[in-house]
Amino acid sequence: MEIRELTNKVIQFRDNRHWKQFHNPKDLAISLSLEASELLENFQWKSSNEAVETKIENIKDELADILIYSMLLANELNLDINDIVSKKIEKNEVKYPIEKAYGVNTKYKDL
Numbered sequence: 698m699e700i701r702e703l704t705n706k707v708i709q710f711r712d713n714r715h716w717k718q719f720h721n722p723k724d725l726a727i728s729l730s731l732e733a734s735e736l737l738e739n740f741q742w743k744s745s746n747e748a749v750e751t752k753i754e755n756i757k758d759e760l761a762d763i764l765i766y767s768m769l770l771a772n773e774l775n776l777d778i779n780d781i782v783s784k785k786i787e788k789n790e791v792k793y794p795i796e797k798a799y800g801v802n803t804k805y806k807d808l
Contacts, residue, residue, distance in 0.1 A: 700778050704768040711769065725770040732762040 698706075711717060736759035739752040749756065771778050 700768075704772055704778070707765050707768050708772060720769055720773060722770060722773050725766055725773060729763060729766040729770065732759055732766060735759045736763060 711720065736756065739755050739759065740748040743751070768778065771781070
């Protein structure tokens, strides 16, 4: 299923419940942040491997919530997900050229 098809499925689910009235950009952004925090909670006080081994179902659910709210926010702002992700990757390719960023985990470095 492509992103647009999946977004339409999410929108249909929302609209069938008359929830669009609650889905303005501000509240979707807040919900997105809250769901990201719920995802992070699965990793608290555990190693990465332990969290994945013991909490994978919760991790999948929270990641799905993040993706759903992201699709709804993009839809509300009339943004094409394929377009904005592709453009961000292009910006990152300039900001982090392979020859300077390869294997380096620091976000901001002397490029």
